[in-house]
Amino acid sequence: MERKRWECSALPQGWKKEEVTRRSGLSAGKSDVYYYSPSGKKFRSKPQLARYLGNSMDLSTFDFRTGKMLMSKINKNRQRMRYDGLNQAKVSEELVKTMELPKGLQGVGPGCTDETLLSAIASALHTSTMPITGQLSAAVEKNPGVWLNTSQPLCKAFMVTDEDIRKQEELVQQVRKKLEEALMADMFAHVEEISKDGGAPLDKDLEDDEEDDDVRGPEADDV
DNA sequence: GCCACCGGTGGC
DNA sequence: GCCACCGGTGGC
Numbered sequence A: 001m002e003r004k005r006w007e008c009s010a011l012p013q014g015w016k017k018e019e020v021t022r023r024s025g026l027s028a029g030k031s032d033v034y035y036y037s038p039s040g041k042k043f044r045s046k047p048q049l050a051r052y053l054g055n056s057m058d059l060s061t062f063d064f065r066t067g068k069m070l071m072s073k074i075n076k077n078r079q080r081m082r083y084d085g086l087n088q089a090k091v092s093e094e095l096v097k098t099m100e101l102p103k104g105l106q107g108v109g110p111g112c113t114d115e116t117l118l119s120a121i122a123s124a125l126h127t128s129t130m131p132i133t134g135q136l137s138a139a140v141e142k143n144p145g146v147w148l149n150t151s152q153p154l155c156k157a158f159m160v161t162d163e164d165i166r167k168q169e170e171l172v173q174q175v176r177k178k179l180e181e182a183l184m185a186d187m188f189a190h191v192e193e194i195s196k197d198g199g200a201p202l203d204k205d206l207e208d209d210e211e212d213d214d215v216r217g218p219e220a221d222d223v
Numbered sequence B, C: 001g002c003c004a005c006c007g008g009t010g011g012c
Helices: A044-057 A075-098 A114-127 A162-197 A204-208
Strands: A003-007 A016-021 A032-034
Touching: none
Parallel strands: none
Antiparallel strands: A003 A016, A016 A032
8 A cells, every 4th residue: 555556537538546655754644646647747636637627527526535526526516507507597598589489380289388389399309219290180189188199299290391490500500609608608707716716827836737828719610 | 957755734 | 623735845
């Protein structure tokens, strides 16, 4: 029990964890944990690791000492989750707002709004690998209890037109842009966090890092 | 000059 | 009181 180094499964391929037991002094018997990047750079704390990995990996549940993702840490993430939740809510809210359902898509049954129709279809997409065709029987309108096809959402049978497809492509472009904006906002929030709890922005670890300072997000023409 | 190693302490 | 994090330095 002195100096062990092995692959760390919680980190990307090639990352190694090392545990070194102190042999002398007041802290003899205690151990230090280090990580080595695939390129061999040594890391001795979680903040240092997080700075290096940036947004490429979520370390919020990562336990530096054990080298594992801890389930118990998930709740500690409320601040971060709430923030992400805000952005997600913002994006999906806008998505629903601009979500104009194709004319050919109509609900079945009483009190069927666009919103319930949308969630019925979304649900069907997630619970079945079958194509979504809607309720093929016209009789379902008259007597839903008898003629309902339970594997299909509560909407009339429909066709997808070229126009529908074109509109959908356009929508995807728009939503991608919204998502990009949300991710950028998140990134800036992170940069702020780092400069807040990291003290002086130019501390030793930053100087040591040989990374280039490319912190640009996705390019405009990537989206 | 580097870095392995232990000390010191702030935050919990 | 513990321990994660990082400072500092002795040995090379």
